[in-house]
Amino acid sequence: MPRFTSFITDDVRFPTSQHLDGSDAMNPDPDYSAAYLRVGTDAADGHVGHGFVFTIGRGNDVQVAAIDLLRDHVVGRDVEATLADLGGLWRELVHDSQVRWLGPEKGIAHMAIGAVVNALWDLRAKREGRPLWQVLAAMSPAEIVSLVDFRYLTDVLTPSEALELLEKAVPGREERAAELLRAGYPAYTTTPGWLGYDDAKLVRLCREAVADGYTQIKLKVGANLCDDVRRVALAREAVGEDVAIAIDANQRWGVAEAIDWVRALAPSSIAWIEEPTSPDDVIGHATIARGVRPIPVAAGEHAANRVMVKQLLQVRAIEVLQIDACRVAGVNENVANLLLAAKFGVRVCPHAGGVGLCETVQHLAMFDFVAVSGTLADRVIEYVDHLHEHFVTPAVVRRGRYVAPTAPGSGAQMLADSLAAHRYHHD
Amino acid sequence: MPRFTSFITDDVRFPTSQHLDGSDAMNPDPDYSAAYLRVGTDAADGHVGHGFVFTIGRGNDVQVAAIDLLRDHVVGRDVEATLADLGGLWRELVHDSQVRWLGPEKGIAHMAIGAVVNALWDLRAKREGRPLWQVLAAMSPAEIVSLVDFRYLTDVLTPSEALELLEKAVPGREERAAELLRAGYPAYTTTPGWLGYDDAKLVRLCREAVADGYTQIKLKVGANLCDDVRRVALAREAVGEDVAIAIDANQRWGVAEAIDWVRALAPSSIAWIEEPTSPDDVIGHATIARGVRPIPVAAGEHAANRVMVKQLLQVRAIEVLQIDACRVAGVNENVANLLLAAKFGVRVCPHAGGVGLCETVQHLAMFDFVAVSGTLADRVIEYVDHLHEHFVTPAVVRRGRYVAPTAPGSGAQMLADSLAAHRYHHD
Numbered sequence: 001m002p003r004f005t006s007f008i009t010d011d012v013r014f015p016t017s018q019h020l021d022g023s024d025a026m027n028p029d030p031d032y033s034a035a036y037l038r039v040g041t042d043a044a045d046g047h048v049g050h051g052f053v054f055t056i057g058r059g060n061d062v063q064v065a066a067i068d069l070l071r072d073h074v075v076g077r078d079v080e081a082t083l084a085d086l087g088g089l090w091r092e093l094v095h096d097s098q099v100r101w102l103g104p105e106k107g108i109a110h111m112a113i114g115a116v117v118n119a120l121w122d123l124r125a126k127r128e129g130r131p132l133w134q135v136l137a138a139m140s141p142a143e144i145v146s147l148v149d150f151r152y153l154t155d156v157l158t159p160s161e162a163l164e165l166l167e168k169a170v171p172g173r174e175e176r177a178a179e180l181l182r183a184g185y186p187a188y189t190t191t192p193g194w195l196g197y198d199d200a201k202l203v204r205l206c207r208e209a210v211a212d213g214y215t216q217i218k219l220k221v222g223a224n225l226c227d228d229v230r231r232v233a234l235a236r237e238a239v240g241e242d243v244a245i246a247i248d249a250n251q252r253w254g255v256a257e258a259i260d261w262v263r264a265l266a267p268s269s270i271a272w273i274e275e276p277t278s279p280d281d282v283i284g285h286a287t288i289a290r291g292v293r294p295i296p297v298a299a300g301e302h303a304a305n306r307v308m309v310k311q312l313l314q315v316r317a318i319e320v321l322q323i324d325a326c327r328v329a330g331v332n333e334n335v336a337n338l339l340l341a342a343k344f345g346v347r348v349c350p351h352a353g354g355v356g357l358c359e360t361v362q363h364l365a366m367f368d369f370v371a372v373s374g375t376l377a378d379r380v381i382e383y384v385d386h387l388h389e390h391f392v393t394p395a396v397v398r399r400g401r402y403v404a405p406t407a408p409g410s411g412a413q414m415l416a417d418s419l420a421a422h423r424y425h426h427d
Numbered sequence: 428m429p430r431f432t433s434f435i436t437d438d439v440r441f442p443t444s445q446h447l448d449g450s451d452a453m454n455p456d457p458d459y460s461a462a463y464l465r466v467g468t469d470a471a472d473g474h475v476g477h478g479f480v481f482t483i484g485r486g487n488d489v490q491v492a493a494i495d496l497l498r499d500h501v502v503g504r505d506v507e508a509t510l511a512d513l514g515g516l517w518r519e520l521v522h523d524s525q526v527r528w529l530g531p532e533k534g535i536a537h538m539a540i541g542a543v544v545n546a547l548w549d550l551r552a553k554r555e556g557r558p559l560w561q562v563l564a565a566m567s568p569a570e571i572v573s574l575v576d577f578r579y580l581t582d583v584l585t586p587s588e589a590l591e592l593l594e595k596a597v598p599g600r601e602e603r604a605a606e607l608l609r610a611g612y613p614a615y616t617t618t619p620g621w622l623g624y625d626d627a628k629l630v631r632l633c634r635e636a637v638a639d640g641y642t643q644i645k646l647k648v649g650a651n652l653c654d655d656v657r658r659v660a661l662a663r664e665a666v667g668e669d670v671a672i673a674i675d676a677n678q679r680w681g682v683a684e685a686i687d688w689v690r691a692l693a694p695s696s697i698a699w700i701e702e703p704t705s706p707d708d709v710i711g712h713a714t715i716a717r718g719v720r721p722i723p724v725a726a727g728e729h730a731a732n733r734v735m736v737k738q739l740l741q742v743r744a745i746e747v748l749q750i751d752a753c754r755v756a757g758v759n760e761n762v763a764n765l766l767l768a769a770k771f772g773v774r775v776c777p778h779a780g781g782v783g784l785c786e787t788v789q790h791l792a793m794f795d796f797v798a799v800s801g802t803l804a805d806r807v808i809e810y811v812d813h814l815h816e817h818f819v820t821p822a823v824v825r826r827g828r829y830v831a832p833t834a835p836g837s838g839a840q841m842l843a844d845s846l847a848a849h850r851y852h853h854d
Contacts, residue, residue, distance in 0.1 A: 062493045154684075
C-alpha cells in the first residue's frame with residue numbers, strides 16, 4: 001500500500017510590483033506570490049500532488065509555515081484510502097482544534113488547508129489520468145455530497161437537498177462535458193483595467209481585448225471618482241456598446257460611499273460592481289445591492305469560508321458569486337460554495353488572475369457546469385494574462401473562451417525551472 | 428528623540444492539555460500559548476512594551492512569524508510621535524496591503540497586528556505611569572474617536588455619533604473611576620465548567636465558586652446532550668437559585684441543533700448561551716436568538732474584526748458582546764467594538780482565561796465603564812484561575828470582583844523567568 005512520503009513547501013515570488021500589474025485601489029504594489037506545496041508518495045507511478053496559496057508578497061513565508069504545520073496530517077498516511085475520502089481528510093484538517101483556533105476557519109490557517117486539500121486533489125486527478133474537472137464531474141451525487149461538511153450549512157442546505165440538486169444535473173452531464181471540450185467556457189479579461197495604467201494604455205488594452213474576442217472586460221475603480229468616471233467612459237468608447245464592463249472596487253468603500261460612487265458610474269452601463277466594501281460585511285453588501293439596483297453586486301473572492309458565502313446568498317447580498325481556488329479550504333469547500341449558489345440560483349463567475357488562479361479555478365467552473373448548475377448562462381471566468389508561462393499546463397483562452405483542459409491534474413503544477421528561479425531568498 | 432530599537436518575539440507554551448484545563452466541545456486538549464512580543468526603545472526610562480496573541484498550541488510559531496512580519500513598521504520610528512497617534516499606526520498596519528491580503532483583517536495576520544498595537548499601548552501606559560484603563564479613560568472624546576478607523580462602520584456609527592456618545596459619558600468619569608478603585612468590577616468564573624472534568628469535580632468547583640463570592644458561573648456544553656442536562660442540573664443544585672449559570676457551546680452546533688439543545692437545557696435557568704454556532708454566522712446567530720428567547724445569546728470572542736461585531740449588533744443577533752483582548756487588532760479595534768456596543772445598548776461581558784487574557788481585557792472593560800457605557804449593569808468579566816502566576820501584575824479577583832489594577836501598563840508583561848522556562852523548543 002503506497003504511503004505519503006514527502007511534503008515539500010516553497011516560498012515563490014514574482015516581482016510584479018515593478019510594472020504595476022495587478023494594482024488596484026487597495027493593493028497598489030502586489031508582488032504575486034505562491035506558498036507552494038508538493039506532496040509525494042512511494043507509489044511506483046511517481047506522481048506528485050501540487051497545491052498553493054496565492055499571496056501578494058510579504059507574508060508568503062508565514063503562509064508557507066502554516067502549510068508546514070499540516071505535514072503530520074499527510075505524511076505516513078495510506079494514499080489510496082486518503083484520496084478515496086477527501087471529505088474525511090477535510091474534516092480532520094478543519095477540525096484540528098489547535099490550528100482552528102488561529103482562524104477559526106479563515107485567513108492564513110484556513111488557506112493552508114486549502115493548499116493541502118488542493119494538492120491531494122491534483123494527485124488524485126493525476127493518478128486517475130484526467131483533468132480535475134472531469135474527476136469531479138464523474139463522481140456520483142452521493143460521493144460529491146460526502147465531500148462537504150454540512151455542520152454550519154443545514155439551515156439553508158441539507159445533504160439531502162444537495163443530493164437532489166446534484167441528481168437533477170445527472171442527465172446531460174456527457175453532453176455538457178462534450179460542449180466544454182468543443183467550445184470551452186466563456187472568459188472575461190481584467191488585463192486592461194489595472195489602476196496603475198495610464199489612459200493610453202487602458203484604451204489600447206480595451207481595444208485589444210475586443211479584438212481578442214472578449215465580450216466582457218473589468219476595470220479597477222475606487223481611488224478617485226473623477227478618474228473613474230473618465231476611465232470608465234474611455235473604456236466604454238473603446239469597447240463599444242456590445243461589450244460588458246464590470247467594475248471592481250477591491251473593498252475600498254463604506255456602504256453609503258459605495259452606493260453614491262456606483263450611481264455616478266452607472267451612465268456608462270456597468271455589468272457588475274465587485275467588492276464594493278469589506279468582504280465580511282454581509283449586511284453592508286445587501287444594503288449596497290438594494291441601493292445600486294439594477295447593477296448587480298459581485299463578491300466572494302475574499303469570502304473566508306462557506307459560512308460567509310451562505311450568508312451572502314441568504315440575504316441576497318450578491319447576484320454574482322466569485323469563488324476563488326485558494327482563499328477557502330480547497331476543492332471541498334468550493335464544492336460547498338457551488339452547491340449553495342445552485343440552491344439560491346445565483347451565477348458563479350470565478351475570481352482568477354494572480355499566480356495560477358486561472359489554471360486551477362477553471363476546473364471548478366467546468367465541474368459546476370457539468371454536474372451542479374448545468375448552465376453557462378451569464379457565466380464568465382476571469383482571465384488575466386500574467387505568469388501563465390510558469391505552469392506545466394497553462395490556462396489557454398481563445399476567442400474569449402477558456403479551452404477546457406485535458407491534461408491530468410488540477411493545473412497547479414509550476415515548471416521546475418520557474419520554481420527554482422523564483423524561490424524567494426530572505427536577506 | 429527616542430526611537431524604537433528592538434522588537435523581540437518569543438514562542439511561549441504551557442502544557443495545559445495534561446490536566447484538561449480549558450477543554451470544551453471544540454477544543455479537547457489545548458496547550459495554552461502566547462506568541463509574545465517585546466518592543467524596546469533607546470529612551471533613558473528603559474520601559475519595554477509587552478503584547479501577545481493567545482493561541483492554544485500548535486501554530487504558535489506561525490503566529491510569532493506573523494508578528495515578526497510587522498517589525499519594520501515599528502523599529503526606527505519616533506517613539507513619542509508614534510505613541511501619540513496610535514490611531515495612525517493602526518491604519519498603517521491594517522492597510523499594509525501585502526499583509527492585509529492574508530486576512531483580510533482576520534486570523535493570524537490580523538491578530539499579529541493586535542500584538543503590536545497592544546505592546547505599544549502597554550509601553551505608552553508605562554511611560555505615563557498609569558494602568559492602561561486610566562490612560563484610555565483620561566483621553567478626550569475626540570482623542571478616543573481618533574483611535575478608530577470608521578471606514579466600514581459609518582452605516583451604523585459615524586465619528587460624530589461616537590463623539591456625542593463619548594461626550595455624554597464625560598460627566599461622572601471621576602466618580603466611576605473611584606468606584607472601580609473602591610469596589611472593583613464584577614467577575615464570573617468558568618473554572619468549574621470545563622468539559623473534561625468529572626461530575627464530582629464539577630460539583631466541588633461549583634460550591635467553591637459560590638463560597639468565593641461569585642454570582643455567575645459558566646459551563647461548557649455541546650458534546651453530548653444527556654451529559655449536558657445532567658451537568659447543568661448538578662451545577663444548579665450545587666450553586667442554588669441565586670447564582671447565574673451561563674453555558675458555552677464553543678461553536679459546536681448548526682442553527683436548528685442549537686435551538687433544540689438550548690431549549691432542552693432551559694429548565695435549569697440559563698443566563699446566556701455562548702457561541703452556539705460558527706462565529707462567522709451573523710444570520711445564524713440572529714435566528715438562534717429568536718429561537719431561544721428569552722435566553723440571551725452571547726458571542727464575540729471569535730468575531731474576527733469590528734465589521735463582524737457591527738453586524739452581530741445590527742441584526743440583534745447577540746444581547747451580550749464578548750470582546751477578547753487578542754482576537755482583533757488590539758486596543759484600537761476593541762475601542763471600536765465598545766463604541767458599537769454602546770451605540771446599540773448591548774452589554775459587554777469580556778472573554779478571558781487562556782494566558783494573560785484576564786490581565787489585559789479587564790483594562791478595556793474598566794475603560795468602557797468609566798468613559799464609554801458608564802454602567803456596570805449586568806456586566807461581568809470572565810475569570811479563569813489559570814496561569815496568572817506567570818505575570819508581573821496578575822489579575823486579582825476578590826469576592827467575585829476584579830480588583831482594579833493600579834500598576835502602570837496593560838497587564839501583559841510576563842515574568843522573565845516564566846518566559847525563559849516556557850519558551851518552546853522545536854524538535
